[in-house]
Each structure stands twice: as C-alpha cells, then as structure tokens.
Amino acid sequence: xxxxxxxxAVRIVLLYPELxxxxxxxxxxxxxxxxxxxxxxDAEVISVGADDAVPTSGxxxxxxxxxxxxxxxxxxxxxxxxxxxxxxxxxxxxxxxxAGMQLIGTEFxxxxxxxxxxxxxVDCATVRTGEKRAVGELLTTTDTGFDxxxxxxxxxxxxxxxxxxxxxxxxxxxxxxxxGSVGVNADGIRTEGVVAGDGAKVVGTYLHGPALARNPRxxxxxxxxxxxxxxxxxxxxxxxxxxxxxxxxxxxxxxxxGNLDGVLHRTxxxxxxxxx
Amino acid sequence: MSPDGPGASPDRADPxxxxxxxxxxxxxxxxxxxxxLSRRTGFGSGSVIGGQFAVLVHRRLLSQLTAGRNVALVSxxxxxxxTNHYLARALGTRGPVxxxxxGANMDAGMVVALGAAPDATNATLECDELWLPEVxxxxxxxxxxxxxxxxxxxxxxxxxxxxxxxWRDALATCPTRAVVANADDPLVVWAAGGAxxxxxARSITWVGTGxxxxxxxxxxxxxxxxxxxxxxxxWSCPSCGFARPSCDLWLDGDTLCTASDExxxxxxxxxxxxxxxxxxxxxxxxxxFGIGTQSAVTALAGVxxxxxxxxxxxxxxxxxxxxxxxxxxxWQEALEMVDSSDAPAVVSINAxxxxxxxxxxxxxxxxxxxxxxxxxxxxxxxxxxxxxxxxAGVDHACAxxxxxxxAVVQRHSGRHRDTVIDVIGNYTAVQDHIxxxxx
Numbered sequence: 095x096x097x098x099x100x101x102x103a104v105r106i107v108l109l110y111p112e113l114x115x116x117x118x119x120x121x122x123x124x125x126x127x128x129x130x131x132x133x134x135x136d137a138e139v140i141s142v143g144a145d146d147a148v149p150t151s152g153x154x155x156x157x158x159x160x161x162x163x164x165x166x167x168x169x170x171x172x173x174x175x176x177x178x179x180x181x182x183x184x185x186x187x188x189x190x191x192x193a194g195m196q197l198i199g200t201e202f203x204x205x206x207x208x209x210x211x212x213x214x215x216v217d218c219a220t221v222r223t224g225e226k227r228a229v230g231e232l233l234t235t236t237d238t239g240f241d242x243x244x245x246x247x248x249x250x251x252x253x254x255x256x257x258x259x260x261x262x263x264x265x266x267x268x269x270x271x272x273x274g275s276v277g278v279n280a281d282g283i284r285t286e287g288v289v290a291g292d293g294a295k296v297v298g299t300y301l302h303g304p305a306l307a308r309n310p311r312x313x314x315x316x317x318x319x320x321x322x323x324x325x326x327x328x329x330x331x332x333x334x335x336x337x338x339x340x341x342x343x344x345x346x347x348x349x350x351x352g353n354l355d356g357v358l359h360r361t362x363x364x365x366x367x368x369x370x
Numbered sequence: 371m372s373p374d375g376p377g378a379s380p381d382r383a384d385p386x387x388x389x390x391x392x393x394x395x396x397x398x399x400x401x402x403x404x405x406x407l408s409r410r411t412g413f414g415s416g417s418v419i420g421g422q423f424a425v426l427v428h429r430r431l432l433s434q435l436t437a438g439r440n441v442a443l444v445s446x447x448x449x450x451x452x453t454n455h456y457l458a459r460a461l462g463t464r465g466p467v468x469x470x471x472x473g474a475n476m477d478a479g480m481v482v483a484l485g486a487a488p489d490a491t492n493a494t495l496e497c498d499e500l501w502l503p504e505v506x507x508x509x510x511x512x513x514x515x516x517x518x519x520x521x522x523x524x525x526x527x528x529x530x531x532x533x534x535x536x537w538r539d540a541l542a543t544c545p546t547r548a549v550v551a552n553a554d555d556p557l558v559v560w561a562a563g564g565a566x567x568x569x570x571a572r573s574i575t576w577v578g579t580g581x582x583x584x585x586x587x588x589x590x591x592x593x594x595x596x597x598x599x600x601x602x603x604x605w606s607c608p609s610c611g612f613a614r615p616s617c618d619l620w621l622d623g624d625t626l627c628t629a630s631d632e633x634x635x636x637x638x639x640x641x642x643x644x645x646x647x648x649x650x651x652x653x654x655x656x657x658x659f660g661i662g663t664q665s666a667v668t669a670l671a672g673v674x675x676x677x678x679x680x681x682x683x684x685x686x687x688x689x690x691x692x693x694x695x696x697x698x699x700x701w702q703e704a705l706e707m708v709d710s711s712d713a714p715a716v717v718s719i720n721a722x723x724x725x726x727x728x729x730x731x732x733x734x735x736x737x738x739x740x741x742x743x744x745x746x747x748x749x750x751x752x753x754x755x756x757x758x759x760x761x762a763g764v765d766h767a768c769a770x771x772x773x774x775x776x777a778v779v780q781r782h783s784g785r786h787r788d789t790v791i792d793v794i795g796n797y798t799a800v801q802d803h804i805x806x807x808x809x
Contacts, residue, residue: 112588116521121733121761128761144588144596161529164589167596229525230727248728250525302730307757334760337768341753 103136104320107152109178109194110144110160113168117250119158119191121304125313126154132331135321144168148177153320154187157194159250159302162205169197172213182215187295187319191305192251195288195298196220203253216296217258218288223275227252232272232301233349234265234286242311244268245286246345247301255288255300262289264299269349272300295319308345310338384465384491388438397428398485405482421478424485432477433508435484439468440547441509442494442655445502445537446517446558447530448700449648450475452640452676453517454496456652459673460666461492461659468493473677476501477508492659499533503540511547513658514565515651518579519557520586521734522697523726530557530586538564549574550655552647553617554581556605560591560612577654578603578620579647583699585734619654619663621646626653626667634667639674644703678804682790685807688776689790690716692807694800696725698734701794705739708792714783715740716775717759718749718795718803725796729754737762744782746775749799772803 108123123139130137142148144167155178160168172178178198182188188198196202199218204210207222232249236242245265254274257263263273264287272286279285287299297316299305306313318324327335390398405420424431442461444454451473458469468487470479475496484493497505499519506512516537519530534557541549541564551562553576566572584599595609603620606613619628624646626634636646649670656666675681682691695704708715717737721729729751737759745766747755752768759766767782769775772793779791795803 112585115585115734117524117728118730118733121730121758124733124761161531161589163531163594167589167594248525248730250728302728304730304733307733307754307761334757337753337756337760341757344753 100135100321103138104130104153104317105149105151106137106139106154106156107149108139108141109148109155109157109172110164110168111141111158113144113164114158114160114194116161116164117159117192117302119156119194119302119304122158122189122191122306122313123156125304125306125310126156126317129310129313129317129327130321132327133325134328144171148172148175150177150181152181152186154189154316155181157188157190157198158304159192159194161193162203165193165197165202166204166210168193169202169210169212172197173211178213179215182294182296185295187316188215188297189306189316190296190298191302192249192300195300196253196255198296198298199255199288200258215294216288216290216298217260218255218298219258220253220255221276222252223254225254225275228271228274228300230270231345231349231353232270232286233268233346234270234272235268236264237266237283237285238262238264238289240315242309242315244342244346245299245301245305245312246308246342246349247299247303247305249300250302251300257285257288260291262291263287264289264297308338308341310335384440386489387491390485390488391434394428394431394434397424397431398481400424401482401485418474418478418482421474421480421482424481425477430508431481432484432505433510435481436493436509436512439484439490440492440659441512442492442515442659443497443502443505443509443512444494444515444517444655445497445499446515446552447499447520447522447697448703449517449644449651450496452645452673453515453648453652454494455673455676456649456670457494457515457655459670460652460656460661461494463661463665463669464492464659466490466492468495470496471677477505480505494655500536503536503544506540506544506546511545513548513550513655514541514546515655516549516551516558516562517648517651518552518555518581518583518699519561520583520697520699521731524731525727531589531591534558534561534591537561541565542568545569548658550577550651550658551575552577552579552581552651553615553620554579554603554605556587556597556607556612556614557591559615574615575619575654575658576615576617577650578617579650580621580643581647583702585698619650619657621650626650626663628663632663634663636667637671639672640676640680642703642707644700644707678808679800683807685776686773686780688780688785690772690776690793690807691790692800692803693792693794694797695794696796698731701735704794705736708794709739711789711792712743713789714744714746714779714791716746716748716769716772716779716791716793717755718747718772718775718793718799719751719755720749720796720798720802721751721754722798725798732758737764740764744779746778748772748775749795749802772806
C-alpha cells in the first residue's frame with residue numbers, strides 16, 4: 095500500500111509516557127509522525143496514559159525507557175490488556191527502547207532483581223549480571239540486512255539482554271555495551287538490541303538520543319513497514335536530515351576518538367581542577 | 371507558622387559564633403594561599419581548589435565551621451542558587467551572613483564561604499542534591515530547605531526517586547532543626563517526612579509553591595501506586611492516602627499568603643513563576659530564623675542578578691539576557707519566562723559532566739512554544755538542539771558562540787536595538803556565555 099493512497103491517518107501510539115518517558119524517548123513518536131507529515135501522509139500521535147485503554151488499531155506502538163518500578167507497572171497493565179500481543183499478530187509495528195525493550199521480551203529484572211515475566215513479543219531475556227551500569231555513548235553497525243548504516247545513541251541501563259533463537263540483534267556493537275556479556279552471540283560478536291526473527295515487526299534497542307532523532311534511516315525503515323515505499327522528504331524539510339547528518343558525524347567522530355563518556359574535551363587543567 | 375527557630379526574637383541581636391579553632395584557621399589560611407596562587411597563575415578562578423585542599427586535610431572542617439552558627443541548607447534540582455541568594459538577603463537583615471553565593475555547592479565551596487565570614491552567626495548554604503545527606507551528617511542541626519526533585523543528569527543520578535530516598539533516610543537519622551519543604555512536589559513531601567521519624571525538631575514548614583512539573587512523581591513514593599494531580603493545588607495517592615499536606619505559607623498568583631492570614635505582595639525583580647516559588651521557600655526559611663514575612667520579602671525582592679544570570683548585557687551592540695535552564699522542568703519555566711516576546715532567541719546546550727552527558731531530555735522540553743520566532747542553536751551540542759527545533763517546526767540556525775549567535779540573529783532579522791534577546795542555556799553553556807560577556 096502506498097502512503098499517498100491511505101485514507102486514514104497513520105496512528106502512532108505512545109505508550110505510558112509518564113511510566114516509560116524518563117529518558118526523552120517520547121521524541122520517537124514525534125519524529126515518526128513528522129516524517130510522515132513532511133511527505134504528505136497524515137499521521138496522529140495517540141498518547142496513552144497509565145490506566146487508559148490501549149487502542150487496538152495502532153499502526154506503530156512506541157515504548158521508551160523508565161525506572162524499574164514504573165517498568166513493572168507498565169508491563170502489568172499491558173499484559174492485562176493483551177492489546178499489544180494481538181496488534182503484533184495483526185502486523186502492527188512495535189519500537190521499544192531500553193526498559194520498553196526489556197518488558198516486551200520474555201523476562202526482565204524487577205526492582206528487587208527478581209525476574210518478572212515480560213510480554214514475550216520478542217525472544218529475548220534481560221538479566222542482572224552484577225556488572226556495573228552501562229552508561230555512555232553506544233555505536234553499532236547494523237547486521238540485520240536493513241541497510242540503515244551505523245546506529246548512534248546513548249545507553250543507560252543496568253540489565254543485560256540475551257537473545258533467543260527466534261530473535262536477531264539490531265546491531266553489532268562497535269563501542270559501548272549494548273546487550274552486554276550475555277548478548278555475545280555464537281560467533282563471539284557483541285550484539286545490541288533485538289529484532290523479531292519470526293516476521294513480526296518488532297524492534298528493540300538500548301539507544302536513547304532519542305534513537306530516531308540520531309538515526310533517521312531507522313525511523314524511515316519502521317515507517318516503510320507501515321506505508322510501503324516512502325516518498326523523499328520535501329525540499330523545505332531537508333534541513334532536519336542535514337542537521338541530523340551533522341549530529342551523526344559529530345557523535346561518530348567523538349566515539350571513534352574514544353570519547354565514550356564525553357569527558358575527553360577536558361584539558362589537563364580541567365582535570366587537575368576537577369572542573370568540567 | 372511559628373517563628374520558633376534560632377534567634378526567635380527579632381529584637382535581640384544574634385550571639386557571635388565561636389572563634390575558628392587554630393588548626394582550622396591554619397588550614398583555611400593555606401587554602402586561601404593556594405586559591406590566590408591558582409588565580410595569579412591563571413590556573414583557575416581559584417575558590418574551589420583551595421576548598422578541596424582544605425576538606426582533604428581537615429575532615430571535620432565543615433562540622434567545626436558550622437558549630438555555633440545557625441545554618442540553613444538549601445537543596446533541590448532547580449532554584450538552589452536563587453533561593454540561597456534570596457535567603458542570604460533576608461538573613462542579612464539580622465547581620466553578616468556566610469553563604470556560597472557562587473554556587474560552589476559541595477563541601478569545598480561551603481568551607482571557603484564559611485571561612486570567609488568568621489563573624490557571621492547565620493549561614494545559608496546551597497547544597498548539591500546528592501551531597502545533602504553527607505553535609506547534614508557533618509553540619510548537624512540545620513534548617514533544611516527542600517525545593518523540588520526532577521529528572522536531571524540521569525547519567526549520574528539514574529533515578530530521581532533514589533535521591534528522594536537518600537534525603538528521607540538522612541532526615542530520619544540526622545538531628546535537624548527544622549525542615550522547610552515544597553508541598554506541591556510529592557517526592558519532596560515524602561523525603562521531608564523522614565524528619566518526622568528522626569531525632570530532629572520534627573517540625574516541617576510546608577510551602578505551597580504551585581510547582582507544575584509532575585512527570586517524575588506519577589508513581590507514589592510511599593506505596594508505588596499512582597499519584598493523582600488536581601484539582602489545582604492538590605495531589606493524592608488513592609491507594610495509600612499519601613496526599614499534599616496543608617500549607618503554612620503559599621503562593622496565590624503574585625501574592626504570598628500565610629496560615630496566620632497575612633497576604634503580602636511579591637514585587638520581585640526576577641521574572642517568572644519559578645522565582646516566586648523560590649522567594650516563597652526563602653521567606654518560609656527566613657521565618658525559622660525569626661525574620662518576619664514582610665521583612666524577608668522586602669529584603670529579597672530587589673535581587674536581580676544571580677551569579678551573572680538574568681543580567682542584561684551588551685554583546686556586539688546587542689542587548690542579551692542570560693537565563694539558566696538545566697533540565698526539562700527548568701526549561702519549561704524558562705520558556706514561560708520568555709513567552710511574552712516574539713523576538714529572536716538563542717538556546718544553548720553543552721553535555722559535559724556537570725550538565726549530564728545525555729541530552730535526550732531535550733525531547734521532554736516543549737520547544738514547540740518557540741514556533742513563530744527565529745531561534746539560534748548554540749553550545750557544543752547545538753546539532754542535537756537543531757534537530758529538536760526542526761521537528762518542533764521552529765525556524766532556526768546554528769552558531770558556535772554567543773557572539774556568532776548574535777551575528778546570525780542580526781543577519782536574519784536586522785539589529786534589534788530596543789529588544790533584549792533572551793539566551794537560555796544549560797549549566798556550562800551559560801557559564802561559557804558569561805565568560806564570553808565578561809571577557
């Protein structure tokens with residue numbers, strides 16, 4: 095189906111921003127909607143508050159990162175409603191970040207560290223390994239046949255994610271932690287994120303930034319799954335991708351210079367003074 | 371609200387603090403020599419490095435320097451420096467005040483400020499959120515002023531809730547003199563509640579500040595349920611009954627009201643609702659030092675420059691006003707301050723350690739409110755800002771410094787002789803701009 099011939103707006107459902115909105119990932123929903131509108135395709139963002147009914151007719155469901163307690167609460171509500179599971183079976187797209195990715199897997203650690211059952215939309219399990227929290231720039235090359243280039247973002251998570259046989263990674267870690275020690279695959283490759291391997295349109299990642307601000311080609315990949323081939327952005331809207339290109343160049347250069355934690359630009363004087 | 375704090379009688383002069391002990395005096399002398407040397411060699415601005423030396427060699431220095439003084443500790447995510455300035459002005463009506471006005475808000479900055487004012491019986495110290503428990507342990511009895519808690523530097527602090535827990539535990543174990551807390555922030559109310567279990571005065575002054583950032587407090591800190599906000603001026607948890615306490619002092623528009631039926635206008639020189647909230651908190655804290663509401667308001671209303679912020683300066687012939695906004699709650703307040711104008715604006719972001727290294731939070735800021743105005747994105751992370759402004763539909767360009775930003779504004783829309791261009795930036799971005807202005 096071509097975007098131009100849709101007669102209804104693409105429905106982008108942002109799930110529980112007050113529970114899963116700690117790290118700015120709500121931006122992903124704005125970005126998806128704008129990139130459609132700028133191509134002449136109607137889009138609406140439906141923000142679903144906790145305790146509200148999740149719409150059954152969403153084209154894309156967006157989940158973000160959040161704190162441990164709210165993550166369990168979000169998972170409990172989604173499991174009780176069952177809407178997301180049916181939507182995925184019906185071909186809807188799910189894009190989930192950090193705590194959101196963990197809760198759509200088969201299990202994740204609760205606030206006390208004990209495992210909590212996830213929604214099982216994708217074959218991955220998140221555990222605590224006792225390793226220190228992964229905080230810093232994260233850079234991956236994609237290994238999924240999607241041709242979307244490097245993925246750049248910022249990770250901030252304690253859990254480590256093991257991929258099951260029915261899942262593929264979204265990327266291969268060039269710098270940062272990603273899925274971590276338990277996410278190293280049989281070939282010894284360090285993985286990041288998850289893509290459902292059974293044809294379901296489900297993608298998870300640890301990338302904040304938000305992910306789709308820094309990686310517009312990933313945004314267009316997800317949108318292509320909804321509306322088919324995407325027309326190019328109008329000339330008047332190309333500034334944003336040029337600027338995203340500058341942002342990517344800057345971040346990739348910083349990471350490849352070893353500036354994973356953003357402190358390399360401090361001079362020796364700053365370091366001695368404990369100044370930033 | 372009973373002015374039952376130290377020096378409750380406004381007529382009696384505060385007794386002088388005990389003299390600084392010889393060892394402490396020697397350490398402070400060396401610290402100030404180090405700071406002077408550091409300044410003279412152009413190594414740094416100096417005050418912090420001397421203080422760092424002092425607390426390193428004398429572990430009980432902060433505790434000794436605060437003994438015998440009436441101390442207020444001001445902490446929270448936003449408004450620390452302004453509230454501290456306000457409170458220092460109010461305390462100044464009673465005599466000399468020791469205060470870390472420059473915002474050096476860890477132990478090193480505090481000892482330097484205290485050492486510099488040996489005759490001040492009253493001290494008000496701005497305190498970093500994460501440092502508050504340690505400082506409380508060292509200072510002992512203090513008037514603790516808790517402003518607000520919201521997401522800020524999440525790469526360093528991870529969870530806002532964890533800070534509330536640290537505060538609550540500290541207040542439950544340290545002997546405080548009084549707690550002055552923002553009743554409109556559920557996380558603060560829960561943290562302040564620790565004092566009721568603690569060895570302190572068990573006395574909390576609740577201030578209704580009308581805070582409106584609620585996104586970090588939707589989960590009930592007491593039971594994990596969901597807090598309901600509203601009707602206006604209220605919140606409660608239906609699961610456990612945890613609710614907004616009734617206030618001793620509150621804001622009603624531009625007016626400060628007290629439970630003893632005073633209503634006092636707040637003619638502040640600083641703009642915005644956030645500064646009215648800061649003034650209300652400072653006034654309530656001043657009452658714990660025996661200073662009447664009207665005297666406190668009169669003293670603090672004229673403050674118009676907070677360590678270089680809010681000041682109007684001229685850059686290349688263009689008037690600019692620098693505003694600080696460090697996190698989504700702060701940006702929401704700052705955007706509201708500049709809402710009435712349609713002049714071009716400059717927004718500026720760094721992501722150094724002091725700012726938090728992940729600027730994803732830019733997407734929690736309603737930059738859509740700037741639509742219709744020309745905006746220049748500046749700072750080291752201007753490309754993050756540019757992308758954000760692009761998706762917000764805001765006409766914008768980039769510049770790498772304040773003077774370049776001013777040049778871009780003037781190229782775009784001519785010289786704005788009679789307009790002040792607002793420059794909003796986060797912590798180190800504003801510091802850089804202040805440095806540029808002062809150069």
